Amino acid sequence: xxxxxxxxxxxxxxxxxxxxxxxxxxxxxxxxxSDGFRLGLxxxxxxxxxxxxxxxxxxxxxxxxALALATGALALVQPLFVLELPLALLxxxxxxxxRLPRAMWLAVAGVVAGLGVALVAASPMGxxxxxxxxxxxxxxxxxxxxVAALAVAGLRLPPGRARxxxxxxxxxxxxxxxxxxxxxxxxxxxxxxxxxxxxTWETYAFGASGICALxxxxxxxxxGPLVASQPALTLGDASISxxxxxxxxxxxxxxxxxxxxxxxxxxxxxxxxxxxxRAGEGAP
Numbered sequence: 001x002x003x004x005x006x007x008x009x010x011x012x013x014x015x016x017x018x019x020x021x022x023x024x025x026x027x028x029x030x031x032x033x034s035d036g037f038r039l040g041l042x043x044x045x046x047x048x049x050x051x052x053x054x055x056x057x058x059x060x061x062x063x064x065x066a067l068a069l070a071t072g073a074l075a076l077v078q079p080l081f082v083l084e085l086p087l088a089l090l091x092x093x094x095x096x097x098x099r100l101p102r103a104m105w106l107a108v109a110g111v112v113a114g115l116g117v118a119l120v121a122a123s124p125m126g127x128x129x130x131x132x133x134x135x136x137x138x139x140x141x142x143x144x145x146x147v148a149a150l151a152v153a154g155l156r157l158p159p160g161r162a163r164x165x166x167x168x169x170x171x172x173x174x175x176x177x178x179x180x181x182x183x184x185x186x187x188x189x190x191x192x193x194x195x196x197x198x199x200t201w202e203t204y205a206f207g208a209s210g211i212c213a214l215x216x217x218x219x220x221x222x223x224g225p226l227v228a229s230q231p232a233l234t235l236g237d238a239s240i241s242x243x244x245x246x247x248x249x250x251x252x253x254x255x256x257x258x259x260x261x262x263x264x265x266x267x268x269x270x271x272x273x274x275x276x277x278r279a280g281e282g283a284p
Contacts, residue, residue: 006072013064018087023054078241114268164224172236174213181206
């Protein structure tokens with residue numbers, strides 16, 4: 001089907017997620033900070049209109065992401081969500097009527113250029129619609145172990161960079177797994193209809209994974225500085241999604257000398273994301 005539709009849907013989802021991040025971060029900073037995992041945090045946030053607006057943006061992003069995954073490769077769609085961070089900072093600057101300094105614009109340009117170079121060089125291909133059960137068993141088990149280890153380690157740490165980094169990385173794994181499960185469920189919807197979509201296990205699995213990601217994200221935002229949580233979340237989601245796309249859906253990336261521009265693009269993305277996270281530390 002080409003790359004135009006999945007790219008457009010993914011960009012819409014990235015923008016919606018960026019808006020959600022800005023609204024949810026502002027709301028999360030208005031509730032009491034928790035030292036451990038607290039389900040009541042969501043109840044507190046439900047009283048904040050900003051957080052409700054963020055959830056509506058998350059829903060819009062989910063629709064855009066589902067359409068992108070239905071029409072394109074996981075390894076193409078998810079890396080585009082790297083744009084969430086620069087978009088979030090741009091949205092925050094507009095909401096607060098603050099101009100972005102030149103250094104931040106350069107970082108934004110670095111992320112966009114790096115993403116373009118990396119994706120063109122990698123040229124992700126493949127749109128497999130069926131994943132054998134044994135692959136799901138391995139992927140789900142591995143992701144569950146990693147998320148549990150990161151979450152436990154993060155919640156045992158005092159508020160700070162290490163805690164935020166661990167929880168951000170755990171959120172990234174949940175996001176990537178949610179996307180992989182969503183892709184499978186959306187193809188069931190497309191092939192077999194709405195009833196099949198409601199009865200397939202992937203639908204409820206991606207819902208559960210998405211809820212876990214939401215809870216971990218709120219604690220990551222409260223757990224420490226953005227410079228620690230956001231790079232782990234942004235870069236982790238992209239890299240783990242690519243791995244899941246290759247392992248589960250047999251998607252292919254270019255190799256050989258194409259690895260050189262891919263590495264250059266990744267280096268630009270990492271430098272830009274780190275610079276933006278540092279600059280965004282003071283953002284409201």
